[in-house]
Amino acid sequence: MNYPGNVKKTYIKKVNYGNRGMDLENLISIMNEYYIEKNIAVIYKKPTPIQVVKYDYEKKRISDAYYKNASTLDYNGIYKGYYIEFDAKNTNKNYLPINNIAPHQLIHIKRIMEHGGIAFLIIMINNECFLLSGEDLLDFINNSDRKSIPYDFIKEKGYLLQYNYLKGIDYKPALDNLIKERCDNEKKD
Numbered sequence: 001m002n003y004p005g006n007v008k009k010t011y012i013k014k015v016n017y018g019n020r021g022m023d024l025e026n027l028i029s030i031m032n033e034y035y036i037e038k039n040i041a042v043i044y045k046k047p048t049p050i051q052v053v054k055y056d057y058e059k060k061r062i063s064d065a066y067y068k069n070a071s072t073l074d075y076n077g078i079y080k081g082y083y084i085e086f087d088a089k090n091t092n093k094n095y096l097p098i099n100n101i102a103p104h105q106l107i108h109i110k111r112i113m114e115h116g117g118i119a120f121l122i123i124m125i126n127n128e129c130f131l132l133s134g135e136d137l138l139d140f141i142n143n144s145d146r147k148s149i150p151y152d153f154i155k156e157k158g159y160l161l162q163y164n165y166l167k168g169i170d171y172k173p174a175l176d177n178l179i180k181e182r183c184d185n186e187k188k189d
Contacts, residue, residue: 030168043077130158
């Protein structure tokens with residue numbers, strides 16, 4: 001942009017990657033509220049555990065705190081008698097870096113599944129949203145040398161989720177498919 005005196009100024013917009021998943025989490029929260037209101041499921045976002053160091057009683061706010069321990073997954077609850085737990089991941093690349101999933105989260109996903117629960121990721125990638133089962137996630141990580149999960153794998157193995165910014169992300173149909181697959185596999189065994 002040229003200003004008087006032919007002074008040229010350029011502005012560089014700082015990119016903040018810290019909250020890139022917030023839109024995704026908001027879409028999930030909208031739908032979770034709907035599920036609770038319609039008595040479809042009871043699913044909540046888990047708060048990250050913190051240890052308060054200083055509290056300002058006059059202003060009624062925390063002035064210093066730290067995370068107690070690493071959080072597991074973002075959401076948990078119950079649907080059709082199944083315990084479910086999942087995390088929301090967002091990427092602006094054509095892949096999901098595996099290092100976006102903490103090692104303790106992978107361990108937690110495995111433990112949930114070992115105890116009969118359902119664990120998965122909801123992934124926003126290429127302006128599309130997918131539900132990727134914990135089984136498919138761990139299978140990919142255990143059988144691949146890649147450091148990222150490509151879009152094509154997510155598209156092939158995941159369930160495409162419908163969403164809009166007013167109604168949220170409806171992941172119930174994909175969850176119904178996961179439950180149906182589990183029941184079908186149990187009948188085979």
